Amino acid sequence: MKKISRRSFMAAAAVSVAALALTACGGSASSAASSVASSAASSEAVSSAAAAELTTVEAGKLTMATNATFPPYEMTTDSGEIEGIDVDTAKAIAEKLGLELQIDDMEFDAALLSVQQGKADIVMAGVTVTDERKAVMDFSDSYATGIQSIIVPNDSDIASPDDLAGKKIGTQRGTTGYIYCSDDFGEDSVVAYDSGLTAVQALNNGQVDAVVIDNAPATEYVAANPGLKVLDTSYAEEDYAIGMAKGSALEDAVNKALEELKADGTLQAIVDKYINAN
């Protein structure tokens, strides 16, 4: 627990009064609900008032949850280290914030949940901003754009997203590729795997007819697996951003750091290092 200085307490009080006034304007909520809501709002105000000192999950460290099966955004090296665009970007952000970067590797769906559960400060795993995700977590400004691509075997008769109807589609559990495909083609024609790598393995085996996954890793997978190709027409376009817990005190600081990295060309240099250099 952080000690609350007098100044931050005053700020907290001011914010909670404002929050109270706002909830009062809400009107339709029952009185019991609004009192709970306002007390929750005031405790939140305390944490945002302490933002100047940057409260993180682990003091002095910026904990980043990721899923290192997503080249070139994050992948493991032969020595077991995690590297990639997201990792280098996070390192640069941590440096700007004066924190040490701590990376936790886990399944993608677990990574998304980890920030909400307070196990990590940020999630960077090529996370696409969607309305559903916005409802449960906050996002930084976008730092990259992604495309959902379709990987098929060279001799496949699938030539466009429409041809996917009636086929078996492999996806990574929890990704937008999985959600879009199961919305469009039904749960029965979609198989969710724990990682994109497993999905591509299943495609190699012929257990699925196509894999829908983000363009950057798709290109890497295809380069590593002769006999597969990425279709020219993409399935969907989307923005990548850094996910944080709802109401996270870090949001402003992260956005500011991100902006500086964009302005001084660091972000572009990182992207070039992993994508354009190949």
Next chain:
Amino acid sequence: MAAQYELLKELLNSGTKLSFEQDFFFKFYQAFLLKDRWMQYISGVGTTLLVTALALALGVVLGSVVALVRVTHDQQRPGHKNAVLGFFNAVCQVYTTIIRGTPMMVQLLIMSMVIFANSRNFTMVGALTLGINSGAYVSEIIRGGLMAVDPGQMEAGRSLGLNYMTTMVVIIIPQAIRAVLPALGNEFIILLKDTSLITTIGGKELLYAAQGIMNRTYDAMFPLLGVALIYLILVMLFTWLLSKFERRLAQSDR
């Protein structure tokens, strides 16, 4: 209820913090009721039960055969070893050693990604793997039961002029079944719960359904607790049926 959900969703989107009851209702509704999601759990339970039943049948058949081969081999008179039986005994020993010596998860991945790399029926591959796995454990349970029957029973049967097979089927096995029932029940319960592992190879059972819903709602609590509760109920039903069966078999006791 749907109207209430929409109202809460609007509140949430406008940045209002929900009270505990509102939050509970919201998450419960989206985990089970929204878009008839409970249907996904039901079809998941169906697959789970189907896989359990198939694996159980396969496991019991495999286990019984292996146990009989091994017991028959071990009970031969010294110096009168049958070579064919010896060969099958060796095969059975290799089978139990390999299956019991490797993790279930590894077996599943090998079956799905290496041996049946062309199969699209992930559920059946899962059932087959679980059945083969279960067979190894069941064989040891049954072997233990057969060996626990007093050797005097076999001697009595043979001295009455019955041959080995008849003595086995009419005298030894019925007694062994009663002795192994609790241990078998234990194995069946483990099997039922292990079906959740086939979600890693794409088998669409109960846990797969829950994870799908988790990925859409970004709430882990309700889908996971719901699934845990369903497994618990299934296991309790299973236990109850087994105890009924045990009591039925105990009717001949005075």
